[in-house]
Amino acid sequence: MARSYKENEFDVIIIGGGITGAGTARDCALRGMKVLLIERHDIATGATGRNHGLLHSGARYAVTDRESATECIEENMILRKIASHCVDETDGFFITLPEDDLAYQAKFVESCRAAGIRADIIDPAEAIRLEPSVNHSLIGAVRVPDGSVDPFRLCASNMLDAKLHGAKVLVYHEVTEIIKEQDTVRGVKAVNTLTGEKLEFYAPVTVNACGIWGHAIAQMAGVNIGMFPAKGALLIFAHRVNNIVINRCRKPANADILVPGDTVCVIGTTSTHIPFDQCDDMRVTPEEVDLLMSEGAKLAPSLASTRILRAYAGVRPLVSADNDPSGRNISRGIVCLDHESRDGLKGFITITGGKLMTYRLMAEQATDAVCRKLGNPSACTTAITPLPGSELGGLKELTRKLWSEPTTVQKAVAGRAGSRAGSIPLAESHQQSLVCECEEVSVSEVTNAVEHLDVHNLVDLRRRTRVGMGTCQGELCACRAAGLLAKAHGCTSKAREDLKSFMTERWKGMLPIAWGDTLRESEYTQWVYNHVLGLNNSI
């Protein structure tokens, strides 16, 4: 199939740089297509970066939604293999508290097993021994194969592999128009949001993978998807209080999952239907914070006295069934719409609904649909092909293979970059100089991210390296990293504005929970940046 392409011609255009778009871009690229992925902000800025980071076993849905549960456990097992450097195999508990109905446990275990999910009832005393942070008044516990997954890393790895297989990735490019000829989508018009440059791209198929923002993209194409933005708020605690995921053994409700991730742990979520115009600037309310704290402390009582680092919220891209415009029967399953059969619009596919956990399956379904349209017979290989970073297996084997005696900085970078850590120069001591002390991010890792991973600003850098994600929330590292970015991009005024917006963005997540140590840290940071550094003064 020797097709000749102009520079702005592709086989498929994927709109959306979250995990679904990244996964679809990878799958399409692996199946030999010429791919363009276009994202208006940075990678993982929507729901991908705003969830628990839970590697669902599917147990949560076992009783209420067998299909989702089965999807979850299958994908769970796949991600452990193909994304080992993004996954922490912690296991999970579903605990029954005195106020819960212990009878639910039997039904829960039965449903898990029916869905193919390992579920072992364990003695409460044994549960306390294995996970000392758990509420000691528990009356029942079931162990399931939950885990945690780093969504930023997962998204970046998919994006990277897509690029390694020839995909073009444009971040900070916003789609302004869907180019249509009669009943066929031909491509997109876009604007580079950093430079204002206007561009056009053409492909026989365009995939809408924009999460909740897919609603607007579909409208742009002239079709309607009944989407319902459901806000979920979460809190990040400053310590890894638990090593095993803790869930409540009851029907899914608010704030009943506590997930350990890297050096922190996350409690969530709430669920509130919000208007579309709030999706771009979600703020966590005091009521949500209070609810998350009080429910969280029921899972692990020490949370009540643990410092909260940040509050944040994401939007689930829920879709109502086509015959149910009122949204009463909202599904959390995968929704893959071929708008040709649904709406008579050719060359346009929407992939939405679903979960972080099932992103690979969503990508597979979307790519299958693209293949059908293009007559591409290639089969999906993403379930068996490791992502870049996961080729050498788990962290321990990996660091052993890369360095004879790894330093803590080398271990930290291996945790983030997986086998790709080998390509980050860390042999010399000056390359290991720390930019971010909380997360042990070295100057070399920052430079690598700036040079190879599409970093345009400090927030992008944080998504790729964890700079500024630690206990201090960027009070010292942000300024250091800004210096390095100014050098790399050769633009100091941009770096200055960038540092200001980074501090504002950090504050946004701290403000809802700014008391205790977080208020102390805020006062210090505000004093340093506003007064000592004089950052906001005009120059």
Added chain:
Amino acid sequence: MKFNTIIIGGGLSGLTAAIQLQLSGESTAVISAGQSALHFSSGTFGILNSGAVLPEGHPYSKIGPKLQDYIARIKPFFAKAGVSLHGNDSRNMLRLTPTGTFQECRYAMEEVELFDAGNPDIGNKVLIVNVQGFFDFNTAFIAQGLEKAGATCRIESVSLPEFGRVRESPSEMRSVNLARILEGGGTLDEFIASVKALIKDEDTVILPEIFGLRDSSPALKVKESLGVRCIFVGTMPPSVPGIRCQMQLRRYYESLGGIFLMGDEAVGVNIADSTVKAVSTKNLGAHWLMADNFILSTGSFFSKGLASSPEGVTEPLFGVDTSYDKNRPEWYRRDFFESQPYMEFGVATDGGFHAIKDGIPLTNLYAAGSILAGRGPLTLGCGAGVAILTAFAVADSITGGKA
């Protein structure tokens, strides 16, 4: 143990009050947990930004007509302690910040350059020199600021074998460690020679504030030796001049016979009839410290003088009354760079800086410094001023003006 006055908190305010009292012949002790806000300061002191309007209830309003006299006392007071300040008693000057902007202040430590507010003279050709691999000094930002102000800048860096040790360990490349290496002797001379070798036709050299932890002599030596004007610009915290100021005040206080309980923390209090009788400390255990008067200068939230929870703001040691907004969302502004209302929360006092417990002023407990309600250090530029001037006021009140 019995003292005339016990000061809880050994930062700028506590040490100022303690020195004043010791000078007036009192026997005093300072209980200090460790670091203070001085460790994160700029090497300059602000009293009040020009054009700032004092809000009602600001600590200055309680000092009243004596305020100007107290301001005039600052320079002589610090000079006695070996901290040589410069600046004008009646008008503000500018400091060059680590991000290349200018910030108002009243006084500066001797090696810190002050500029005229109207027309800051930063030189025409400026050489900015950093230590290689030191990320806490942002040369690009400084250059950008100075170029906006009309100067031409060149950026260079110096690498000496002696810096190798701090470079070995990834977290050691910090201002204080560099200052230790450059404390004097051959390394300082080598550094000066390296900088001199870099100067071409520049009239001004800018260096990071990494000279002189114990006293200002290394900084002054650099200034004298370069042959062109030398401007020191602050680094990311910790602040070398700030730590030096703290150390000099403490040494002076101890030379006057004051007892500085370093690394200790007041943990218990004994109050009867609205009068503080004694405090206990972590290290001294059952040995309570008694005094006629007590000064609470434990700082704001960051220094743990104030505590906060979703329920409100408290003063954790004495449990004295605090002043704050009861509606938590009102504590903050969304804009990180806007003045945050929580920074004005603090301990409530009567007109004579007596702390108040359950609505009744305590007869012998005074509050001084940034623990006080009503300050607004970021927008008003009054942080150091409140610390020093309220300490003067409290010391005067205790001694009847003898200090």
